[in-house]
Amino acid sequence: MTPRAVVTGIGVVAPSGIGVDAHWRTVTTGTRTTGPITLFDPDHRYPTRIAGEVPDFDAAHYIDNRRLVQTDRWTHLGFAATALALTDAGLPQRAPHPYGYAVTLASSSGGNLFGQRELQRLWGGPSRTVGAYQSIAWFYAASVGQLSIHHQLKGPCGVLVTESAGGLDSLAHAARTIRRGTPVVIAGATECPLSPYALACQLRSGLLSPVNDPEHAYQPFDVNASGYVPAEGGAVFVVEDLTHARTRGARIYGEITGWAATHDATHTTTRTGSDPTQYARAIHLALHRAGTHPNEVDVVLPDALGTPHHDRSEADALRTVFGTRPPPVTTHKPLTGRAHQGGSALDVATALLALHHDQLPASAGPRHPADGCELDFLRRPRRPETGVAVVCARGFDGFNSALVLRGTQSPGEGSGGQ
Incomplete structure (x- = not known):
């Protein structure tokens, strides 16, 4: 029989909150979590000055100091979401059988805040240099590589780069990986597009909302629709072979069927x-x-x-x-x-x-x-x-x-x- 892919763990690190309970409360109560950007100062030069930011996020709770200084906030969010997903699934933080565990996440813009800081040092400081970790922290595959090392996920790993569609494509690829014989795959995506450079790139598309009232800025399908509001965060999942999940008595959220x-x-x-x-x-x-x-x-x-x-x-x-x-x-x-x-x-x-x-x-x-x-x-x-x-x-x-x-x-x- 063809192996079936089910989701046994969910890790949410998003403007809606940290953890599935916080996210579900936000969704069911209809609580708006967008507001003024605080990760940098988007002064009057930016027509878009509001966004969705992860509240009360402390990366040090999820990542050691060495990796903290080597990686971008986008990767920090990925570390947190992955740790939460593994805990939610009842799995250890380090794979007991490394080649039976894989990680496939989606990415698009990479480590924006880290890259912004390094490029400002390159062009604005006297040293005219960038740090040694610039080449890996900004790289679109940085989160997958770091998570693979930290959690010992040595099965077939990869990165999907299809912009917003990537979050779904990563889960599709995880299901295919399950069918090919890997019993556990970490999938999903996080993002942090909130830096001066990243916001300028998004503004170039003409698709961001210029409305700076959070109540009215982002209104899809509405007569007053004027564009989207940028946000950081996302969700990471434990996708598991159904037989493997049942054997260990895992709770199952749902099945990826198509x-x-x-x-x-x-x-x-x-x-x-x-x-x-x-x-x-x-x-x-x-x-x-x-x-x-x-x-x-x-x-x-x-x-x-x-x-x-x-x-x-x-x-x-x-x-x-x-x-x-x-x-x-x-x-x-x-x-x-x-x-x-x-x-x-x-x-x-x-x-x-x-x-x-x-x-x-x-x-x-x-x-x-x-x-x-x-x-x-x-x-x-x-x-x-x-x-x-x-x-x-x-x-x-x-x-x-x-x-x-x-x-x-x-x-x-x-x-x-x-």
């Missing part, structure tokens, strides 16, 4: 990119590979970029897949901001927790759906009927991904947490 990725081959701007045809094809393929009919889907967690063009395009794609009556749609991104690949991983955490707690949370908007965006947004919580969730994501310049999850709570198991 996945797919397509590409638009189009540069993303405020008016282009996000082809609804290729996006719909990715969702169709994921459902087909999961053996799931569109009518079986309980809930969809969308990409929710927050610009009028992309929101309408996404709504068109969902109608193409599900017909004129799509399943309920919910998103928490207006509460936390958009953490790129970490944001899609966080959507997976929300979906799994919803199925685990037997509660589909209400959507954080839109207040007034824009023309063409009239989807069935969940206005109040409800219980799932089939236990099937679809998570969708799009990465800049054409990446489209979809992931199908099926809830599978073990008999006699209560709700878990960190």
Whole structure:
């Protein structure tokens, strides 16, 4: 039989809080966590000055001093999320059988804060040098390499670079790795795009919201949609072979049953990119590979970029897949901001927790759906009927991904947490 990939541990380090309990409270209470950027001073020169930051994060609780000075905050968040996920899964922090454990995370921009500091020293200081760790701390594979060393994860490791779609692609790759015989894979993503350089790069796209009132800045699918709010953080998962998980009596949040990725081959701007045809094809393929009919889907967690063009395009794609009556749609991104690949991983955490707690949370908007965006947004919580969730994501310049999850709570198991 083909090995089945299930999620047995979730580690959340996001603006919604640290740990699954904090994140679930934020989502179910609809608490907005975006606010003024504090990681640096985004003075009047930056039209976007709010973001989603991880509250009360102390990297020293999760990483030793040597690695602390060698790595970026993005990697520190990854260390924390991985430690929480392993604890949540009931697994040791160091792999007992290193070649049976792997790590595959998504990345995009790498170590921004570390790189910012070193480049400022290069061009602004008298030494005209950078530190020895610049080459590895800024590298997009830094988190995977550091986690592999620290936790002794010596199985097939890798990095997915598909921008926001990467959080889903990493889980898809983890499921494929399980099928190829590795029993435990660490997957997911974190991000920290909050430095002067990183914010300037995002502003160049024209997709960031210029509204500096957190209540109104990020409103996907709304008549007042004006772009997204950047955020840091994300989620990391323990993906495990079902037989391996059952043998050790692990709690199971859900199963990864289908996945797919397509590409638009189009540069993303405020008016282009996000082809609804290729996006719909990715969702169709994921459902087909999961053996799931569109009518079986309980809930969809969308990409929710927050610009009028992309929101309408996404709504068109969902109608193409599900017909004129799509399943309920919910998103928490207006509460936390958009953490790129970490944001899609966080959507997976929300979906799994919803199925685990037997509660589909209400959507954080839109207040007034824009023309063409009239989807069935969940206005109040409800219980799932089939236990099937679809998570969708799009990465800049054409990446489209979809992931199908099926809830599978073990008999006699209560709700878990960190």
